[in-house]
Amino acid sequence: MSQKAVLVTGGAGYIGSHTVIELLEAGREVVVYDNLTNASYEAVRRIEKITGKKPIFYKADILDKKALLEVFSRHSIGSVIHFAGLKAVGESTQIPLDYYYNNITGTIILLQAMKEANVKNIVFSSSATVYGEPPIIPIPETCPTDAKSPYGRTKLFVEHVIRDLCTAEKDWNAALLRYFNPAGAHPSGILGENPTGIPNNLMPYFAQVAIGKRECLSVFGNDYPTRDGTCIRDYIHVVDLAQGHLAALKKLEEKPGCVEYNLGTGIGSTVLEMVKAFNKAVGRELPYKITDRRPGDVPNLTADPTKANKELGWKVKFTLDEACASLWKWQSENPDGLEGYPSEAPAECVLDYLH
Ligand code: NAD
Ligand code: WQD
Numbered sequence: 001m002s003q004k005a006v007l008v009t010g011g012a013g014y015i016g017s018h019t020v021i022e023l024l025e026a027g028r029e030v031v032v033y034d035n036l037t038n039a040s041y042e043a044v045r046r047i048e049k050i051t052g053k054k055p056i057f058y059k060a061d062i063l064d065k066k067a068l069l070e071v072f073s074r075h076s077i078g079s080v081i082h083f084a085g086l087k088a089v090g091e092s093t094q095i096p097l098d099y100y101y102n103n104i105t106g107t108i109i110l111l112q113a114m115k116e117a118n119v120k121n122i123v124f125s126s127s128a129t130v131y132g133e134p135p136i137i138p139i140p141e142t143c144p145t146d147a148k149s150p151y152g153r154t155k156l157f158v159e160h161v162i163r164d165l166c167t168a169e170k171d172w173n174a175a176l177l178r179y180f181n182p183a184g185a186h187p188s189g190i191l192g193e194n195p196t197g198i199p200n201n202l203m204p205y206f207a208q209v210a211i212g213k214r215e216c217l218s219v220f221g222n223d224y225p226t227r228d229g230t231c232i233r234d235y236i237h238v239v240d241l242a243q244g245h246l247a248a249l250k251k252l253e254e255k256p257g258c259v260e261y262n263l264g265t266g267i268g269s270t271v272l273e274m275v276k277a278f279n280k281a282v283g284r285e286l287p288y289k290i291t292d293r294r295p296g297d298v299p300n301l302t303a304d305p306t307k308a309n310k311e312l313g314w315k316v317k318f319t320l321d322e323a324c325a326s327l328w329k330w331q332s333e334n335p336d337g338l339e340g341y342p343s344e345a346p347a348e349c350v351l352d353y354l355h
Contacts, residue, residue, distance in 0.1 A: 004078025005029035006249065007071065007119075009062055009110065011055070012039035014193040015125065015182055016083040017047055019242040021191070024051040026246055031075050033068075034084065035061040038196065040343035046191045059345040059352075062106040065113050066353035072117035079121035079252060080114060081245055082107065085154070088200055089129070089296065092151035103154035104161070111165060120172045121252040122162065123245055128180045128234070128264070128301050130156045137268075138304035141178070141260045148296060159260070166258035173255055175248035180234035180264030180303045182241050184323035185330035192330030193238075194337040202274060203235070207331040210282045217286065219271050221293030230271035232300040234264040237318035237326070247314035264303025265316045281324035 006023055010016040011032035017039075023030050024047070032044065032055050041059075048054045056075070060067040062084045071077075085103045086092070092099040107124075114120065131139050132146030147156040159176050166172045183203045185192025198214075199205040208214045222229035244263040251259065269277070279285050309315050318326075 004076050005031050007031045007077045007080045009033045010083030012043045017043045018238045019245045020047050021050055022242040024053045031056045033058050040338040041345045042338040042341035050188055050190050057349050059350045062110045064354045065109050067351040068113035077119050081123040083125045089149045089151045092149050096150035099150050099154050104157055107158045123175045123248045126159055126176045126178045127155045128178050133298040137300050138302045140304045141307055163258045173252045174258045176260040178262050180236050182238045183235040184237045184326040187326050189329035189333045206278050207327055209286050211335045217288040218291040219288050222290045224299040228270050228272050231297055232268035232270050234268055234302045236265050237323040240316040240318050244314050247312035251312055261308040262303040262305050264305050266305045268302035277320050278324045281328040
């Protein structure tokens with residue numbers, strides 16, 4: 001019997017597009033569903049360039065239940081990987097209503113459409129940010145949660161929504177994947193993160209310093225209680241993260257109910273260690289300066305990935321040096337990311353019952 005298709009919301013975005021590549025390369029049928037608010041259609045073309053396969057694509061919104069139902073009726077879908085969402089922590093403090101509406105209401109509408117279409121397997125993009133300032137390092141899934149930003153609270157709340165649904169209706173299965181810090185790009189150099197404006201995150205910012213778009217990296221604080229005073233994070237190669245989703249999909253076939261997994265390496269790196277690792281990939285010393293702490297940053301977020309290793313049979317394969325090398329290949333070969341390529345989806349891919 002042939003496997004049913006996977007609907008990937010947010011599949012044109014950074015982590016979603018890399019996951020679509022891994023799914024296609026594993027022979028899965030994929031339907032990408034993205035409103036392109038933070039992505040370009042060029043990402044879909046690049047997916048095809050890498051895999052030789054054209055994913056089915058819809059430009060549509062998860063807030064648009066009619067469009068979702070239309071897609072579920074057109075394709076035989078067995079599960080959903082749900083990446084779609086707004087993700088900038090700082091921005092979420094400025095426009096919290098947009099974050100709560102898009103991320104929480106959007107997910108509820110998606111779940112309602114799934115229920116109507118009788119599709120009851122979901123993999124959800126949660127985040128290590130749900131742990132707040134964790135009392136235990138490395139962090140196990142059992143660690144108390146305490147999200148500190150509107151963005152983080154959207155992730156935590158959606159986790160509760162999905163858990164409650166799985167408790168109430170036993171035919172639902174869900175994997176709540178708490179990602180640590182995704183880094184790197186596809187090793188081909190053809191696809192990678194494509195931030196708009198000034199990057200918020202360390203590695204895309206530093207990559208823009210390396211190509212001369214930004215002058216100097218600001219290292220936010222060197223007075224944290226860590227080995228060199230800068231914050232520790234668990235940077236995971238985006239292709240390893242993508243592979244974690246394939247493992248989670250497989251897990252759902254065992255009908256586990258609702259399960260949470262940390263997707264991280266288990267190895268923490270300080271900001272200064274990341275500077276050194278990326279300098280090595282680029283082959284020269286890039287400029288940085290120590291500045292004040294960034295409000296909201298916590299000293300250490302390092303995963304304990306034991307549960308995912310054991311229960312998903314998944315383990316990271318790439319090293320930090322490989323993540324840095326892939327980021328540099330992507331950035332140096334695409335200095336403007338996907339800018340300058342046609343970003344709009346072909347008209348026949350657009351579904352919109354909201355406007
Ligand atoms: P991204 O912004 O590159 O991808 C998200 C995609 O969702 C974008 O392509 C965007 O156009 C789409 N989207 C947003 N709202 C939508 C809507 N209403 N309907 C349809 N599509 C919509 O982000 P990413 O880094 O790939 O993150 C993917 C998911 O993982 C997000 O949910 C994010 O919160 C979560 N996450 C990301 C990180 C990270 O550091 N990148 C860490 C932990 C969790
Ligand atoms: C990493 C480290 C900064 C930029 C964020 C979200 C989190 C998750 C992943 C979605 C920190 C330092 C950064 C810079 C710096 N996303 N830094 N100079 O904050 O760990 O996590 O992305 O779920 O929710 O909060 O990632 O890359 O912004 O920062 O010194 O210009 O680099 O202080 O220690 P963060 P980041």
